[in-house]
Amino acid sequence: MNSQSKNKDIRLMAIFSVIVLTAPIWLEPLGASYPALLQKFAIFGIFAIGFNILFGLTGYLSFGHATFLGVGSYTAVWSFKLLSMNVIPGVIFGTILAGMLAVLIGYVSLRRSGIYFSILTLAFAQMSYNLAYSVLTPITNGETSLQLALDDPRIFDAARTASQGLPSTELFGLKMSGYPGFYFCAVVLIIAFYISMRIFRSPFGLKLRAIKSNQTRMKYIGFNTRPYLLWAFVISGMYAGLAGSLMAVTDPLAGAERMQWTASGEVVLMTILGGLGTLIGPIIGAGVIKYFENIFSAFNENVLHNIFSFLPDGLENVVVQVAGLFVGSGWHLTLGLLFMIVVIFLPGGIVEGIEKIRARFRRTSPASSSEKSE
Amino acid sequence: MNKTVLHLDKIQKSFGGLRALADVNLNIEEAKTHAIIGPNGAGKSTLLNVCVGRLIPDSGHATFDGKDITGKDPHEITQMGIARVFQTPEIFPDLSLMDNVMLPALSKRDGSFKFNPFATMRTQNDIRDEAVHILQDVGLDKFLDKEAGSLSRGDKRRLELGMCLILKPRLLLLDEPTAGMARHDTNQTIELLKKIKERGMTIVIIEHDMHVVFSLADTVSVLARGKIIAGGTPEEVREDPIVKEAYLGGAHE
Numbered sequence: 001m002n003s004q005s006k007n008k009d010i011r012l013m014a015i016f017s018v019i020v021l022t023a024p025i026w027l028e029p030l031g032a033s034y035p036a037l038l039q040k041f042a043i044f045g046i047f048a049i050g051f052n053i054l055f056g057l058t059g060y061l062s063f064g065h066a067t068f069l070g071v072g073s074y075t076a077v078w079s080f081k082l083l084s085m086n087v088i089p090g091v092i093f094g095t096i097l098a099g100m101l102a103v104l105i106g107y108v109s110l111r112r113s114g115i116y117f118s119i120l121t122l123a124f125a126q127m128s129y130n131l132a133y134s135v136l137t138p139i140t141n142g143e144t145s146l147q148l149a150l151d152d153p154r155i156f157d158a159a160r161t162a163s164q165g166l167p168s169t170e171l172f173g174l175k176m177s178g179y180p181g182f183y184f185c186a187v188v189l190i191i192a193f194y195i196s197m198r199i200f201r202s203p204f205g206l207k208l209r210a211i212k213s214n215q216t217r218m219k220y221i222g223f224n225t226r227p228y229l230l231w232a233f234v235i236s237g238m239y240a241g242l243a244g245s246l247m248a249v250t251d252p253l254a255g256a257e258r259m260q261w262t263a264s265g266e267v268v269l270m271t272i273l274g275g276l277g278t279l280i281g282p283i284i285g286a287g288v289i290k291y292f293e294n295i296f297s298a299f300n301e302n303v304l305h306n307i308f309s310f311l312p313d314g315l316e317n318v319v320v321q322v323a324g325l326f327v328g329s330g331w332h333l334t335l336g337l338l339f340m341i342v343v344i345f346l347p348g349g350i351v352e353g354i355e356k357i358r359a360r361f362r363r364t365s366p367a368s369s370s371e372k373s374e
Numbered sequence: 375m376n377k378t379v380l381h382l383d384k385i386q387k388s389f390g391g392l393r394a395l396a397d398v399n400l401n402i403e404e405a406k407t408h409a410i411i412g413p414n415g416a417g418k419s420t421l422l423n424v425c426v427g428r429l430i431p432d433s434g435h436a437t438f439d440g441k442d443i444t445g446k447d448p449h450e451i452t453q454m455g456i457a458r459v460f461q462t463p464e465i466f467p468d469l470s471l472m473d474n475v476m477l478p479a480l481s482k483r484d485g486s487f488k489f490n491p492f493a494t495m496r497t498q499n500d501i502r503d504e505a506v507h508i509l510q511d512v513g514l515d516k517f518l519d520k521e522a523g524s525l526s527r528g529d530k531r532r533l534e535l536g537m538c539l540i541l542k543p544r545l546l547l548l549d550e551p552t553a554g555m556a557r558h559d560t561n562q563t564i565e566l567l568k569k570i571k572e573r574g575m576t577i578v579i580i581e582h583d584m585h586v587v588f589s590l591a592d593t594v595s596v597l598a599r600g601k602i603i604a605g606g607t608p609e610e611v612r613e614d615p616i617v618k619e620a621y622l623g624g625a626h627e
Contacts, residue, residue, distance in 0.1 A: 202492060203490055204489060204490050205491070206477065207477065209468070213469055214465065216464055217537075218477075221538075224447070
């Protein structure tokens with residue numbers, strides 16, 4: 001049984017890697033196969049995986065994780081400005097600095113649980129946003145956003161980049177734009193997913209789930225729950241920092257709006273929509289939301305007329321009128337409806353829906369029923 | 375005379391104007407089962423809460439194994455060797471039975487905190503064997519992967535008892551372990567507790583059911599209005615006129 005479940009994990013990793021790396025191919029028919037959007041899928045996937053380690057496992061709902069996203073971005077851009085256009089230091093520093101800030105915010109916020117914890121994280125996030133927007137202008141460049149400049153020191157590769165305009169981010173000479181940029185994010189996503197899977201399978205992960213289930217009992221079987229929660233908070237903060245620094249990799253620009261509470265709320269939606277506390281759910285949720293935001297919002301009347309052109313003229317106009325409300329700038333409406341449907345009928349998110357469909361198929365074919373859901 | 379495991383010295387605790395515990399002194403001896411009985415609101419649960427660190431007494435001291443435990447955190451006291459079964463079962467309802475008992479086994483082995491995100495539960499064979507063994511002990515080994523929340527109330531209690539036993543505590547506190555159980559379940563639980571007692575476990579039990587008290591307890595203390603008003607063997611306590619007046623009343627005539 002043990003080696004069997006180990007093989008299952010290896011299989012899961014293999015399938016996941018293949019799906020991620022072939023995304024440009026199978027997303028083609030959905031119209032989502034261009035590097036900028038693919039990168040977004042990967043980056044927000046990482047953000048949501050990390051958020052799930054806190055919210056999904058321990059049940060502590062943070063409303064301030066965009067802070068770490070922002071810190072990761074700022075740090076990475078500073079690394080590009082001061083050190084090198086190589087993305088590795090930027091990503092490492094972005095992750096570490098976000099983790100350090102998470103220690104601080106987590107230490108204070110985790111003195112409370114439930115809604116009070118959420119409010120504390122929200123308060124910290126709004127403070128950070130305002131700091132970035134105005135008070136810390138020398139570091140963050142306020143509302144104009146932090147950008148690269150020609151006279152940046154870039155001490156490690158000043159000689160190489162000084163001559164020809166603004167440099168672009170690179171990985172040992174490979175430019176991080178277009179598909180190489182996506183594949184870099186994709187590899188990081190696969191590593192991030194692997195780490196998350198290890199955490200899920202570890203005694204540490206089990207203890208986090210137990211805290212969500214019954215924190216009182218955890219204390220009365222001798223566990224000090226506070227440091228466990230703090231580690232979960234810091235790990236998820238570092239995931240957010242990693243995602244933030246990858247945003248700077250794809251576009252070396254960091255603005256305060258990245259830290260706004262709406263960004264914190266978005267990752268909550270992603271996690272719940274995909275499947276809270278499941279391994280793969282948050283990534284699905286992130287993908288769905290980003291797809292809606294980028295593809296659905298681009299639909300206009302012409303596209304709709306094309307889709308419904310098989311209908312008789314009068315009816316076509318009516319249908320296009322109604323459907324028009326749900327696409328273009330109305331994509332939030334569709335997302336809202338989808339979210340309501342999922343929460344009401346599938347509290348376990350999209351993953352639960354997939355599981356139900358799989359279970360129905362399995363009932364017709366006498367396959368093993370012992371396989372546990374991911 | 376046996377060694378004293380738990381010693382309560384002049385414990386006082388008030389909630390607002392209500393005096394829940396007034397000068398409680400108590401000695402719990404090793405390998406004995408001690409019952410605390412008393413009418414509702416006598417302060418029995420408050421007393422247990424003081425013993426496990428859920429409440430800090432206003433004055434007085436609790437000493438466990440010669441060490442002062444007053445004001446210590448619940449997890450510290452648990453690590454020192456006191457385990458508690460609650461009045462309403464405190465289990466992990468969303469986790470499997472195996473996970474429910476493996477967690478305390480991890481706590482026993484690794485202490486109150488261990489950061490090991492890259493270890494895997496798969497390879498914790500010692501913990502797994504121990505967990506299966508304890509589930510056999512409490513008669514729940516038929517559904518290892520079942521979600522604990524779906525168990526019947528009696529089974530939840532048995533599970534909670536198993537979770538406490540796997541901690542191998544020096545002192546086991548039971549808060550009405552048979553409350554709300556059918557007669558058959560109660561008898562099963564008594565048999566189980568007798569078995570545990572025979573292995574030399576020190577037990578403190580709060581109980582309303584006199585049948586349970588008389589089948590298990592070596593000594594009994596009677597608590598009323600925050601004071602211990604009588605103590606002794608079950609037979610002595612049963613015959614004590616003060617106790618009859620304060621608690622047993624006409625019920626056992």
